[in-house]
Amino acid sequence: MIKAANQIDWYLSNFEIFQKSLNGEAGSRIHAIRKAAIARFAELGFPTTRDEDWKYTDVAPVTRVQFEPVLNYALNGVSTRDVERLTFGQKWARLVCVNGHFSKELSSTSSLRRSGRGIWIGSLAEAMKSASGMLEQHLTQHARYDENAFSALSAAFLLDGIFVFIPEKTILKEPIQLLFISAGAEAKFVSFPRTLIVVGNNSQVSLIETHVALEDNVYFSNAVSEVVIGENSVVEYDVVEDESERSFHIGNTHVHQERSSTYTSNAVSYSGALVRNNVTAVLDGEGAECTLNGLYVVADEQHVDNHTTIDHAKPHCNSHELYKGILAGKSKGVFNGKILVRKDAQKTDAKQTNKNLVLSDNATMDTKPQLEIFANDVKCTHGATIGQLDEEATFYLRTRGLGLETAHDVLTNAFASDVINRIQAPSLRDWLNVNLLIRLQRAREKKEM
Amino acid sequence: MLEIINLHAGVQGNEILKGIDLKVDVGEVHAIMGPNGSGKSTLAQVLAGRDSYVVTEGKVLYEGKDLLAMAPEDRAREGVFMAFQYPVEIPGVSNTYFLKAALNAIRKRRGLEELDAIEFLSLVKAKAKFVEMDESLLHRPVNHGFSGGEKKRNEIFQMAVLEPKLAILDETDSGLDIDALRIVADGINKLRSKDKAIIAVTHYQRLLNYVIPDYVHVLIDGRIVKSGDKDLALELEERGYDWVRESIEVTD
Numbered sequence: 111m112i113k114a115a116n117q118i119d120w121y122l123s124n125f126e127i128f129q130k131s132l133n134g135e136a137g138s139r140i141h142a143i144r145k146a147a148i149a150r151f152a153e154l155g156f157p158t159t160r161d162e163d164w165k166y167t168d169v170a171p172v173t174r175v176q177f178e179p180v181l182n183y184a185l186n187g188v189s190t191r192d193v194e195r196l197t198f199g200q201k202w203a204r205l206v207c208v209n210g211h212f213s214k215e216l217s218s219t220s221s222l223r224r225s226g227r228g229i230w231i232g233s234l235a236e237a238m239k240s241a242s243g244m245l246e247q248h249l250t251q252h253a254r255y256d257e258n259a260f261s262a263l264s265a266a267f268l269l270d271g272i273f274v275f276i277p278e279k280t281i282l283k284e285p286i287q288l289l290f291i292s293a294g295a296e297a298k299f300v301s302f303p304r305t306l307i308v309v310g311n312n313s314q315v316s317l318i319e320t321h322v323a324l325e326d327n328v329y330f331s332n333a334v335s336e337v338v339i340g341e342n343s344v345v346e347y348d349v350v351e352d353e354s355e356r357s358f359h360i361g362n363t364h365v366h367q368e369r370s371s372t373y374t375s376n377a378v379s380y381s382g383a384l385v386r387n388n389v390t391a392v393l394d395g396e397g398a399e400c401t402l403n404g405l406y407v408v409a410d411e412q413h414v415d416n417h418t419t420i421d422h423a424k425p426h427c428n429s430h431e432l433y434k435g436i437l438a439g440k441s442k443g444v445f446n447g448k449i450l451v452r453k454d455a456q457k458t459d460a461k462q463t464n465k466n467l468v469l470s471d472n473a474t475m476d477t478k479p480q481l482e483i484f485a486n487d488v489k490c491t492h493g494a495t496i497g498q499l500d501e502e503a504t505f506y507l508r509t510r511g512l513g514l515e516t517a518h519d520v521l522t523n524a525f526a527s528d529v530i531n532r533i534q535a536p537s538l539r540d541w542l543n544v545n546l547l548i549r550l551q552r553a554r555e556k557k558e559m
Numbered sequence: 560m561l562e563i564i565n566l567h568a569g570v571q572g573n574e575i576l577k578g579i580d581l582k583v584d585v586g587e588v589h590a591i592m593g594p595n596g597s598g599k600s601t602l603a604q605v606l607a608g609r610d611s612y613v614v615t616e617g618k619v620l621y622e623g624k625d626l627l628a629m630a631p632e633d634r635a636r637e638g639v640f641m642a643f644q645y646p647v648e649i650p651g652v653s654n655t656y657f658l659k660a661a662l663n664a665i666r667k668r669r670g671l672e673e674l675d676a677i678e679f680l681s682l683v684k685a686k687a688k689f690v691e692m693d694e695s696l697l698h699r700p701v702n703h704g705f706s707g708g709e710k711k712r713n714e715i716f717q718m719a720v721l722e723p724k725l726a727i728l729d730e731t732d733s734g735l736d737i738d739a740l741r742i743v744a745d746g747i748n749k750l751r752s753k754d755k756a757i758i759a760v761t762h763y764q765r766l767l768n769y770v771i772p773d774y775v776h777v778l779i780d781g782r783i784v785k786s787g788d789k790d791l792a793l794e795l796e797e798r799g800y801d802w803v804r805e806s807i808e809v810t811d
Contacts (some may be wrong), residue, residue, distance in 0.1 A: 149563060161654070356677075361794065387688065497581055502647045503645075503649050505609060505647075506647040506701075507649070507657065508631035508632045509607050509631050509635055509641055509643075510635055510640075510661075511633075511635035511662075511665045512632060512659040512660055512664055513632050514632065516660065520652055520660065521649070524649065524651025524652045527651045528651060
């Protein structure tokens with residue numbers, strides 16, 4: 111174990127190595143951001159459970175390991191066949207990163223690039239060279255590096271990732287998948303999956319962000335996504351985390367919504383030893399609508415923490431939130447839902463629900479609503495439940511011939527389907543349902559439920 | 560087919576069934592009547608395998624096998640079906656999905672091949688028609704948001720699909736309007752056959768106007784105190800349960 115000061119030094123010295131590897135970038139605007147971010151990181155240090163926002167999640171298991179930042183692109187044995195499996199057999203556009211670095215050879219974007227509609231999708235590093243104006247306006251401007259140590263680190267080591275620009279009046283029928291693969295076992299590594307999505311006015315697009323591992327490695331995935339949605343546009347954003355059982359995943363997602371825009375997120379966490387997701391949506395225009403749905407399924411000694419913040423900055427905005435958790439083994443879940451209603455945000459309608467299904471006696475769940483309301487004509491409701499499988503329903507199913515385990519699986523799947531069924535892509539829904547049952551079966555074999 | 564011998568059962572040390580003896584043969588319809596709290600529903604639940612009731616004495620033989628030793632799902636797979644007095648709502652599980660899993664579990668036990676999606680769908684459509692159930696209910700979550708009558712009809716529909724050998728109907732007629740009652744009764748009658756048996760637990764006589772029982776038993780205070788044919792039900796309707804109670808006291 112290393113001490114707190116050394117943990118910071120570790121990243122500072124790695125930043126020096128990183129900086130030296132960048133040729134001719136010292137004077138660039140992006141490098142100025144990196145330097146400011148690492149300075150901010152040194153100032154902040156890693157959070158501890160004494161910080162209110164991190165009270166139930168101790169990040170020491172992440173911060174005490176000396177993870178090597180991945181500074182160069184390498185395929186690390188990832189094959190096209192892996193990618194086909196991880197895209198659920200679908201032919202939709204896919205943007206693939208291996209350990210945070212964009213992989214041109216694994217990605218498939220030609221259909222959209224050639225469409226002549228002004229769509230820009232591809233590597234963030236490439237965009238930094240050719241689309242720098244747009245990046246300047248948005249990159250690191252929403253997920254601000256001064257917020258916490260993890261977004262500061264992401265900005266400090268900012269090198270590559272995924273950039274998607276959808277111009278105005280563009281309706282895409284097929285989703286675009288952003289696939290982040292962790293692969294390679296040589297050293298314990300940290301990657302910085304980074305995404306910037308900019309959607310113009312009056313457009314519609316679905317994105318699927320997946321984080322997966324090819325091996326059961328120890329690594330740290332420190333992800334940051336920024337999603338900017340123009341007026342009257344509709345965005346569905348599905349996130350699937352299926353990291354290795356021994357990995358750490360910390361995600362920061364920032365959504366910026368303009369007038370009358372609609373954002374729907376369905377975020378599913380299936381794996382990772384320690385997962386923390388911060389999702390912040392700023393409703394920065396009248397009539398914006400934001401829906402955040404989440405599902406987390408944990409077993410063993412897994413820890414998953416979802417912190418959401420919905421910032422109602424303008425009047426007449428709606429937000430709905432439904433987060434559901436299934437906990438087995440000695441797992442631990444945390445949900446913190448913050449709803450901020452600013453002084454001008456009259457006629458806000460916000461609803462938040464967190465429901466948990468606890469399948470073992472040793473799992474724990476901490477859930478907390480956090481409402482901060484400064485306007486006086488608003489409607490805000492919240493509710494949280496923690497319960498077990500319904501015995502009446504179990505008995506009913508058994509009297510019809512379903513075995514005890516099948517009955518439990520059916521009921522657990524039904525609990526999860528509330529979130530899974532909101533996802534538009536049938537192939538993704540199927541994959542989530544099948545993998546949920548695999549997880550339940552595994553937990554049962556280990557006698558964790 | 561079913562033999563209940565000196566069955567005692569209760570919940571949390573409180574004895575509800577105090578020595579039930581009943582023999583049901585194939586092709587027979589038995590009605591079990593009784594006032595509130597007499598133990599009618601407890602008997603149905605014990606036969607279906609509800610584990611919140613503890614059997615303290617006696618045994619139940621089903622086709623010669625020890626029924627009480629079987630898990631609820633094994634009873635179902637062996638052909639026992641209970642229509643619930645209060646069918647459970649299961650949000651998130653579609654009626655057809657659930658019924659397909661149930662039917663295939665039962666078919667597997669019977670050594671039959673599992674039905675595929677197409678075969679199953681044509682079967683359930685036919686059965687839905689048979690019990691005059693709206694097809695739209697097939698795709699809705701199990702009993703979720705169903706009216707009282709729809710729930711009861713759904714029980715009869717499930718029975719029609721699963722084709723049990725022994726059906727136990729726990730107050731399936733309660734709370735139904737006359738049209739729904741007729742449909743439920745029709746459904747039951749269509750399932751009557753010489754190789755099946757039905758136990759209809761009921762509070763009221765009116766179901767028995769449509770489903771004519773071979774035997775009527777009166778359950779009071781956890782015991783069957785009187786048995787007879789369909790005329791006994793009519794007599795009960797006319798004279799009430801107090802009449803039976805008094806007559807027991809006289810014979811005691």
